[in-house]
Amino acid sequence: MxxxxxxxxxxxxxxxxxxxxxxxxxxxxxxxxxxxxxxxxxxxxxxxxxxxxxxxxxxxxxxxxxxxxVAPACPYFPRCGGCSMHHVEHGAQLEHKQSLLAGELEALGVAVEAWAKPVGATRLGYRRKARLGVRLVGEDVLVGFRESFSNRVARLHACAVLTPEASALLAPLRQVLGQLSIAAKVPQIELAQGDGQPVLMLRHLEPLDHADLARLDEFAARHNVEVLLQSGGYDTLCKLDGGAPDLLSYALADYGLLMRFAPTQFTQVNQTMNEALIRTVIASLGGYGSAAMRERRVADLFCGIGNITLPLARAGATVAGLELAADAIDMARHNAALNGLGARTSFAVADLYADGCTLPEGVDTLVLDPPRSGAGPNLAAWLRTFRGDDVVYVSCNPATFASDAVVLKESGFMLQRVGVYDMFPHTAHVETVGLFVRRQ
Ligand SMILES: C[S@@+](CC[C@H](N)C(=O)[O-])C[C@H]1O[C@@H](n2cnc3c(N)ncnc32)[C@H](O)[C@@H]1O
Missing domain, CATH: 2.40.50.140 (Nucleic acid-binding proteins)
Structure with missing residues (x-):
């Protein structure tokens, strides 16, 4: 026993x-x-x-x-490791996130002139992207996040933080996966969603047979979703009939923009928070249509598919977007053309961490939205040549935000205003927007 x-x-x-x-x-x-x-x-x-x-x-x-x-809104908490704070009242979650960021800044001696009130909105049903584990246990197929303190896949029938459409797929998905001839050879499913129905990307380690494909086809039709197959890297992703995956899209209604993206490309997980943080970026730089904005020449570093670049251009600025992923730059150009912003934007593929990578000529404003590892080793060199006064920094990691804030401080910038955004409610993820301005 x-x-x-x-x-x-x-x-x-x-x-x-x-x-x-x-x-x-x-x-x-x-x-x-x-x-x-x-x-x-x-x-x-x-x-x-x-x-x-x-x-x-x-x-x-x-x-x-x-x-x-508070009583958790999710019956799988705390075993499921997808979230860690369902037992904490929402306002207290936001305070905790702000205190984590404040702790990192204080530890490195970065002074904050003003804290913006933490921004939170939709608490449940917000999550448009997820990577879920799949595991065959006896006759049962589990689909879910990893359990906390364990490598096991959580036994979920629904999920309170996924969008309602995505959550509703979990139970039928478990059923159809259990019917596949290669049920033990499906390690993972990724979910991506724009403003429409979710797309499921099914990673499989062995080929599916005709009966498998028919079952998945029937599942896709019944639940009005696209199922994509992934036999290797992302370049192997295809529809059930072998065709190329369609693009997804989301609107940025404040700016009259439609943003297209491939299901594997980076997009912000929580659309309400995405809109809120873009609004802050625009307001920090003078506001939509302002004279100050129209004069700006912005470098949007780590620009992805143009999620911040295009609102800035619509607001009046001229913007150069730089990004490592060539497919994201293609998509950013496509989105600029689609929204009539080709003339105010330019895009280039660049490894911003590479030795000697410099800023585009003539920029007077920096916007940074790097991955968890932060702005990278070139930040100090960029700031030595940069002649502008404003740097807006969007961050998904308080530790690297704070260490980059030290570089900014040593280069003559102060953190004028900073605030946290609840991009992932009920998790400890901290999203931050900070405005650094040159000290006079
Ligand atoms: C947090 S995402 C932000 C994307 C975009 N600003 C948005 O709001 O959707 C970070 C981006 O940095 C890009 N990236 C990661 N490493 C990079 C590097 N070394 N050089 C340039 N871009 C990089 C990723 O491909 C990703 O698109």
Whole structure:
């Protein structure tokens, strides 16, 4: 008989960067999911790793010890690792995210002139992109995020943070995958959605037979979704009939823009927050149609498919977008032409981390929206040649935002205004927009 997991009472001291409670057990740190500072929590120890213990908070021993505790909106919390803060009231989630960012900035000595109020909106049903694990367990196929503190796939029938259309696919998807001849050879499904129905990208390690294809075709027709097959890298992605995948699209209604993208390309996960952060970028640079905006020559670094470039151009600026992925640059050019903004925009493929990569000539404004690793090794060199006064930095990682803020500070810029955006409610992900201005 398997040994019952050990149980302890943990006094929770703080909430970590993942939204999990932190306690101590003797000499060891104990990380407890579903636990909040100030609470005594009956904790089931789940695993030990690199000297730390990880546990499940199964019962709070004194109700009301932390006023921000709420009943989770998701029945799979806290086992499913897709989210970590369903037990935290939404305002307190935002405060926690701001405090994580403030902690990173303070630790590196970066002063903040003004904090913008944290921005949050849609709390459930927001998620338009996801990579879900697939696992055959006996007769059952599981489709879901990884469980927290484990490598197992969570047993989901629905998901509160996926869009309702995507969530509704989970249960029938499990069923149809279970009927495939290669059910054990499907490790992953990715989901991408624009303003229409989701697209599913099914990674398979062995070929599907005719009956499999017919089943998937019937599933796609019944649920009004596109199923794409992926036998290798993204370049192998094709429709069930072998044809090339269609483009998806989303509107940026504030700017009268339609943005097209391929299902594998980067797009912001939460459309309401995407619109909010674009609004902040535009407002930080003088506002839509303003004289200041019309005079700007902007470099939009890490521009992807032009998600920020084109609103800036519509607002009046002339914008050069730079980006590593050649297919994203093609799409950005396509989107510029589609929206009549070809004359105010230019795009180029560039590895912005590469040695000697310089800024485009004549730019007086920088917009940066880098990956988690930050702006990269060229930031200081760019700032030595840059003659403008404004740098808007959109970040998905407070640690690299803070270390890049140090480079900006040492180059003569101060952080005039910064705020967090709740791009992934109920997770500990922190999205930030900061405006740096040159010190006079
Ligand atoms: C957070 S996304 C932002 C994309 C876009 N601004 C948006 O809002 O959709 C970061 C982008 O940086 C690009 N990227 C990653 N590494 C890069 C590099 N070394 N040089 C240039 N772009 C890079 C990625 O391909 C991705 O499009």
């Amino acid at each position: 398997a040994k019952a997991p050990r149980e302890v009472v943990a006094e929770i001291n703080s909430l970590n960067g993942e939204g999990q409670g932190v306690s101590r057990l003797g000499e060891r740190e104990l990380v407890v999911r579903n636990a909040l500072p100030g609470e005594s929590v009956r904790t089931r120890i789940l695993k030990k790793r690199r000297g730390r213990l990880f546990g499940d908070g199964v019962e709070v021993l004194q109700e009301g010890a932390n006023a921000s505790r």
